[in-house]
Amino acid sequence: MSGQLLLVDDEPGLREAVQAYLEDSGFTVRAASNAHDGWELMQQSTPDLVISDIMMPQVDGYEFLKQLREDPRYKALPVVFLTARGMTADRIQGYNAGVDAYLPKPFDPDELVAIVTNLLKQRLASRATNEDGEAIDIADMARQIAEIRGMLMQKQGITKTPTDIQIDLTPREKSVLELVTKGLMNKEIARQLNTSVRNVEKYVSRLFSKTGTNSRTELVRFALEHGLTD
Known part of the structure; x- marks a missing residue:
């Protein structure tokens, strides 16, 4: 070992x-x-x-x-x-x-x-691999999904922050963001958008970069606070 x-x-x-x-x-x-x-x-x-x-x-x-x-x-x-x-x-x-x-x-x-x-x-x-053989922590991913779903249940308690922040998202990035904020995992998103899991991972990575977040939980909270999703 x-x-x-x-x-x-x-x-x-x-x-x-x-x-x-x-x-x-x-x-x-x-x-x-x-x-x-x-x-x-x-x-x-x-x-x-x-x-x-x-x-x-x-x-x-x-x-x-x-x-x-x-x-x-x-x-x-x-x-x-x-x-x-x-x-x-x-x-x-x-x-x-x-x-x-x-x-x-x-x-x-x-x-x-x-x-x-x-x-x-x-x-x-406790780790799986994606299509490129990169490690994915299943337990951590499950925790993030649970946090996102809990966050959505209390969505009314998340205050939108007045801001003039401008984030340019492509139509596909917006689609992926909508599904991430619903608590879907990459495989489920790929199925809904009829694309590969690897493509979804690339879009999620771009969303992290554009929003300055490091996890799905942070991304969803940022999207809700700044009105990036319905």
């Missing part, structure tokens, strides 16, 4: 030892000594999994995890807490915060490798 990992820990000795062991086990590991540097590394390249200490100066592990979970790009990213805080209450707090696994120090490095491998296998199993 291979994968790109991000390790965040402020203890140099432990950080270097864990990084070396994970790399010897076949993983590619980038390391940071604090959450701020870890976040900067993530902007350069999104890892497949994050391993983070909890007790760190300035921004602790819980705050770092909260920052990750509030970003649409990292909502489904597996996170492992590696920490000296092994009390049951601490573990419960970690799981409630959205961590995927919790390994108290001292730990067996083989156990860490097993946890990482298992989480990566689960992530791989």
Whole structure:
């Protein structure tokens, strides 16, 4: 099993030892000594999994995890807490915060490798591929569709923002946007418009670019707020 990992820990000795062991086990590991540097590394390249200490100066592990979970790009990213805080209450707090696994120090490095491998296998199993072989996170897509449908049910509660914003959409982009705002997935949109899923993906990507959004949920909210759809 291979994968790109991000390790965040402020203890140099432990950080270097864990990084070396994970790399010897076949993983590619980038390391940071604090959450701020870890976040900067993530902007350069999104890892497949994050391993983070909890007790760190300035921004602790819980705050770092909260920052990750509030970003649409990292909502489904597996996170492992590696920490000296092994009390049951601490573990419960970690799981409630959205961590995927919790390994108290001292730990067996083989156990860490097993946890990482298992989480990566689960992530791989939850992903499908589009026509170009690119990965699609099914769970994340389902979550976005559920959010969109919930948003539409409360459409009257979304206030339109008075704006002179001008977005030039082609007729086909408008058609795709209408169907996205109805909560349809790409395959369903392709069927309705009698086109390929790949073409729909291209139109959705253009809509993201033109509206400055990064997810279907953001796109639908933007469209509703700015009157881009009925």
